[in-house]
Amino acid sequence: xxxxxxxxxxxxxxxxxxxxxxxxxxIRELALKAAREECLKLDLQLLDGSVSLKKLKLKRADSGHxxxxxxxxxxxxxxxxxxxxxxxxMFGLKVEQxxxxxxRIV
Numbered sequence: 518x519x520x521x522x523x524x525x526x527x528x529x530x531x532x533x534x535x536x537x538x539x540x541x542x543x544i545r546e547l548a549l550k551a552a553r554e555e556c557l558k559l560d561l562q563l564l565d566g567s568v569s570l571k572k573l574k575l576k577r578a579d580s581g582h583x584x585x586x587x588x589x590x591x592x593x594x595x596x597x598x599x600x601x602x603x604x605x606x607m608f609g610l611k612v613e614q615x616x617x618x619x620x621r622i623v
Contacts, residue, residue: 591603
């Protein structure tokens with residue numbers, strides 16, 4: 518069985534897309550875990566139980582290599598009556614920052 522160059526190229530592209538999708542799901546789960554932990558720590562309620570990707574860009578690390586910087590949005594509530602937004606910045610597999618909108622403290 519022989520493969521043409523186009524077949525190998527298409528197979529490589531498909532493998533890269535699958536790899537990106539799997540790693541993006543893993544990082545999204547890490548961001549969701551960080552949002553849950555932050556809400557639990559501050560006695561807040563994570564609304565909808567999800568995070569959504571807001572921004573995706575390349576960033577150079579201190580070591581010099583390039584990695585993807587992702588910013589995820591989520592919503593939370595202090596009282597259950599209002600909705601506030603927050604975001605989580607992920608650089609690679611690491612949580613860089615968790616930012617919460619000013620909210621009412623109960």
